[in-house]
Amino acid sequence: MSIFKTISEKQARGKVKKIYEDIKKTRKIKKIPNFWKTIANDPDTLERTWNSLQQVMKKGSLDQLTKELIYVAVSMTNSCEYCIRSHGLAAKKKGMTDKMFKELIAVVAMANETNRLVESYQVEVDSFLK
Amino acid sequence: MSIFKTISEKQARGKVKKIYEDIKKTRKIKKIPNFWKTIANDPDTLERTWNSLQQVMKKGSLDQLTKELIYVAVSMTNSCEYCIRSHGLAAKKKGMTDKMFKELIAVVAMANETNRLVESYQVEVDSFLK
Amino acid sequence: MSIFKTISEKQARGKVKKIYEDIKKTRKIKKIPNFWKTIANDPDTLERTWNSLQQVMKKGSLDQLTKELIYVAVSMTNSCEYCIRSHGLAAKKKGMTDKMFKELIAVVAMANETNRLVESYQVEVDSFLK
Amino acid sequence: MSIFKTISEKQARGKVKKIYEDIKKTRKIKKIPNFWKTIANDPDTLERTWNSLQQVMKKGSLDQLTKELIYVAVSMTNSCEYCIRSHGLAAKKKGMTDKMFKELIAVVAMANETNRLVESYQVEVDSFLK
Amino acid sequence: MSIFKTISEKQARGKVKKIYEDIKKTRKIKKIPNFWKTIANDPDTLERTWNSLQQVMKKGSLDQLTKELIYVAVSMTNSCEYCIRSHGLAAKKKGMTDKMFKELIAVVAMANETNRLVESYQVEVDSFLK
Amino acid sequence: MSIFKTISEKQARGKVKKIYEDIKKTRKIKKIPNFWKTIANDPDTLERTWNSLQQVMKKGSLDQLTKELIYVAVSMTNSCEYCIRSHGLAAKKKGMTDKMFKELIAVVAMANETNRLVESYQVEVDSFLK
Numbered sequence: 001m002s003i004f005k006t007i008s009e010k011q012a013r014g015k016v017k018k019i020y021e022d023i024k025k026t027r028k029i030k031k032i033p034n035f036w037k038t039i040a041n042d043p044d045t046l047e048r049t050w051n052s053l054q055q056v057m058k059k060g061s062l063d064q065l066t067k068e069l070i071y072v073a074v075s076m077t078n079s080c081e082y083c084i085r086s087h088g089l090a091a092k093k094k095g096m097t098d099k100m101f102k103e104l105i106a107v108v109a110m111a112n113e114t115n116r117l118v119e120s121y122q123v124e125v126d127s128f129l130k
Numbered sequence: 131m132s133i134f135k136t137i138s139e140k141q142a143r144g145k146v147k148k149i150y151e152d153i154k155k156t157r158k159i160k161k162i163p164n165f166w167k168t169i170a171n172d173p174d175t176l177e178r179t180w181n182s183l184q185q186v187m188k189k190g191s192l193d194q195l196t197k198e199l200i201y202v203a204v205s206m207t208n209s210c211e212y213c214i215r216s217h218g219l220a221a222k223k224k225g226m227t228d229k230m231f232k233e234l235i236a237v238v239a240m241a242n243e244t245n246r247l248v249e250s251y252q253v254e255v256d257s258f259l260k
Numbered sequence: 261m262s263i264f265k266t267i268s269e270k271q272a273r274g275k276v277k278k279i280y281e282d283i284k285k286t287r288k289i290k291k292i293p294n295f296w297k298t299i300a301n302d303p304d305t306l307e308r309t310w311n312s313l314q315q316v317m318k319k320g321s322l323d324q325l326t327k328e329l330i331y332v333a334v335s336m337t338n339s340c341e342y343c344i345r346s347h348g349l350a351a352k353k354k355g356m357t358d359k360m361f362k363e364l365i366a367v368v369a370m371a372n373e374t375n376r377l378v379e380s381y382q383v384e385v386d387s388f389l390k
Numbered sequence: 391m392s393i394f395k396t397i398s399e400k401q402a403r404g405k406v407k408k409i410y411e412d413i414k415k416t417r418k419i420k421k422i423p424n425f426w427k428t429i430a431n432d433p434d435t436l437e438r439t440w441n442s443l444q445q446v447m448k449k450g451s452l453d454q455l456t457k458e459l460i461y462v463a464v465s466m467t468n469s470c471e472y473c474i475r476s477h478g479l480a481a482k483k484k485g486m487t488d489k490m491f492k493e494l495i496a497v498v499a500m501a502n503e504t505n506r507l508v509e510s511y512q513v514e515v516d517s518f519l520k
Numbered sequence: 521m522s523i524f525k526t527i528s529e530k531q532a533r534g535k536v537k538k539i540y541e542d543i544k545k546t547r548k549i550k551k552i553p554n555f556w557k558t559i560a561n562d563p564d565t566l567e568r569t570w571n572s573l574q575q576v577m578k579k580g581s582l583d584q585l586t587k588e589l590i591y592v593a594v595s596m597t598n599s600c601e602y603c604i605r606s607h608g609l610a611a612k613k614k615g616m617t618d619k620m621f622k623e624l625i626a627v628v629a630m631a632n633e634t635n636r637l638v639e640s641y642q643v644e645v646d647s648f649l650k
Numbered sequence: 651m652s653i654f655k656t657i658s659e660k661q662a663r664g665k666v667k668k669i670y671e672d673i674k675k676t677r678k679i680k681k682i683p684n685f686w687k688t689i690a691n692d693p694d695t696l697e698r699t700w701n702s703l704q705q706v707m708k709k710g711s712l713d714q715l716t717k718e719l720i721y722v723a724v725s726m727t728n729s730c731e732y733c734i735r736s737h738g739l740a741a742k743k744k745g746m747t748d749k750m751f752k753e754l755i756a757v758v759a760m761a762n763e764t765n766r767l768v769e770s771y772q773v774e775v776d777s778f779l780k
Contacts, residue, residue, distance in 0.1 A: 038254075044366075045365070053240065073204055074237075081772060082253050085523075099190070100192050102561060104200060107200045110763065113763035114179065116758055120758055121132050126164045129219060171752060175759075214380065233432075239373045242376045250336040250365040293519075295507075301618075305622070312698055321489040329452075330459060333467075345515060357451055359451040363452045384391065385475060389472070389476055469639040499695075510629065553776050576760045581753055590723045590758065593727075597728065600768055627712075635728045
């Protein structure tokens with residue numbers, strides 16, 4: 001069970017209600033996921049997070065699929081199950097195939113291995129990298 | 131200083147020498163970076179890591195640039211300076227612009243924030259995500 | 261299921277029994293929580309951890325509520341569900357309101373984001389900070 | 391060296407210039423710290439981070455000193471040197487004494503130890519904690 | 521539920537089938553554990569991981585039990601339940617007693633504490649350690 | 651520079667002086683390492699840490715070398731340079747050869763990789779592991 005009860009769409013008032021509607025419209029979904037219904041306990045955090053995500057995840061020099069893949073890679077490194085699943089689904093909606101998902105996992109695992117090789121051996125930064 | 135001295139190209143023998151040559155040829159570089167020269171202290175690890183990286187990072191359903199971006203994202207989450215710099219450079223060689231790099235950082239930072247929101251609130255996995 | 265079975269109050273002998281009684285008296289609780297009943301499998305670790313916690317968490321220049329908030333902040337960053345819940349409860353008993361809990365989470369999440377911004381950009385330490 | 395050069399106050403234009411002035415006025419400082427001058431390479435991230443921090447770190451149910459202590463606790467758990475130093479200084483300005491700093495460190499270290507005890511023993515969440 | 525369905529022994533073909541047989545023979549087990557049946561979704565990763573583990577975990581200057589203890593220590597620090605349990609079992613098969621397991625946990629927890637003391641105080645590396 | 655100045659042997663008084671002498675005698679060393687001289691700023695933490703380490707790291711079912719190897723493995727996973735170096739030296743004094751050190755690193759890196767494979771694929775715990 002989450003630490004605070006989720007705020008259902010029926011219970012939503014004011015700022016929370018408005019953001020719920022924005023989420024459903026923008027994401028083209030019919031039900032608000034638990035992430036938003038949980039952080040809605042703190043309306044300022046709900047608003048700030050929703051606005052920040054809109055800005056950070058919008059198409060830029062990187063396309064939206066690539067951004068979702070990066071999001072999943074971070075979530076895997078932090079072992080955040082909810083985040084892997086929700087951004088995994090978001091990535092699928094933007095075109096990630098199963099084959100891409102498996103390649104993503106292989107890269108994430110490999111990077112975690114070589115990160116530790118570097119730190120364990122205390123590899124010195126090459127002068128051409130500074 | 132690294133834990134073990136680097137193995138210079140002059141000192142390289144047998145398996146190490148062969149892999150050094152393969153690295154220079156494959157990567158089209160003239161000098162072996164410290165990462166390889168350091169893990170060369172353990173020739174089996176050098177060989178296994180080089181072969182694994184070749185396999186994992188080759189073009190697949192994900193292109194090589196996307197794979198490098200994922201690599202950098204993991205390295206940032208693990209705070210591995212060497213890895214950020216070396217795979218950042220690799221990503222640049224494959225087409226990452228400065229603007230893409232900054233967007234990558236923004237996504238990585240944001241993902242780290244929402245990962246903690248999820249874990250702090252103990253958000254329950256929605257049934258549609260299972 | 262935990263790796264080792266918990267040691268019930270009935271099973272407790274010697275050092276373990278004495279510490280269980282001390283925990284119940286000091287904490288004014290009637291049942292020993294699973295944390296203590298699990299680490300009781302290693303009586304030395306039980307004793308050392310109980311004594312250390314008593315010393316570290318007692319009122320000092322920081323009051324006990326602030327110390328519990330810090331404890332929860334670390335547990336959130338490490339994604340330790342049990343620790344978030346048990347020290348969250350301890351904080352509540354010492355005066356943490358729901359509003360304080362939500363502010364705590366917002367700070368923890370934000371700090372995790374800027375920590376990664378710093379590491380990703382490799383921000384140099386200002387001379388006035390050294 | 392940081393990944394991107396810092397943006398000096400002289401180089402600052404538009405949004406960046408305005409935020410630099412806001413930082414100096416709000417924080418009552420004469421020089422912009424490297425954190426802001428580095429992330430200024432991405433003006434949107436600069437603006438979002440500055441606004442978010444203002445909102446999250448303002449006095450609420452938790453006072454500003456407590457929020458800074460929590461910030462430092464997270465930064466210590468993530469081993470972010472810059473963040474420990476900069477938010478350590480911010481905490482000092484808000485009243486943290488050396489004695490409080492040492493108590494903070496003791497709590498952070500202890501929490502990291504018991505977090506691992508819990509995860510290593512796989513302690514089950516007590517029913518009264520759910 | 522895992523992200524991809526496990527590949528049962530009946531479904532296994534080609535490379536996967538061959539590795540499943542090798543695992544059963546080498547490990548002297550009758551059923552393939554979920555780890556292998558899950559990563560079998562990516563046959564290259566299955567093959568690479570199996571071969572790498574064979575090489576890394578074989579008796580060398582360190583005996584196999586010591587290697588398993590190290591594996592568990594890393595898994596505890598990363599809070600990976602599956603890994604703690606599976607390598608914990610592997611260690612038991614190689615001679616780890618319950619008493620050794622508890623001592624292992626005590627060392628892991630203590631190391632996590634002093635790691636944070638070092639990073640929080642920013643202890644300088646002694647010249648004799650460089 | 652560390653956050654607090656180290657407490658030199660000349661400056662040491664009372665509890666700190668006594669522990670410094672105990673450290674030198676027990677460890678058979680002539681100079682107190684920076685770790686102890688830094689945490690001596692908080693005499694209670696110095697005393698608690700010294701006593702705890704004595705208890706946790708003493709020969710038990712696991713010998714002292716194995717315990718040091720585990721300590722280093724945790725420190726590598728947490729990227730704590732000081733801890734890798736100081737416990738690496740302690741392990742050498744207790745018999746760790748260079749070959750053993752390299753094998754230790756290979757196991758640590760590999761475990762970090764498979765930990766992420768497990769978390770990324772969300773591998774389900776086999777019933778025989780529960």
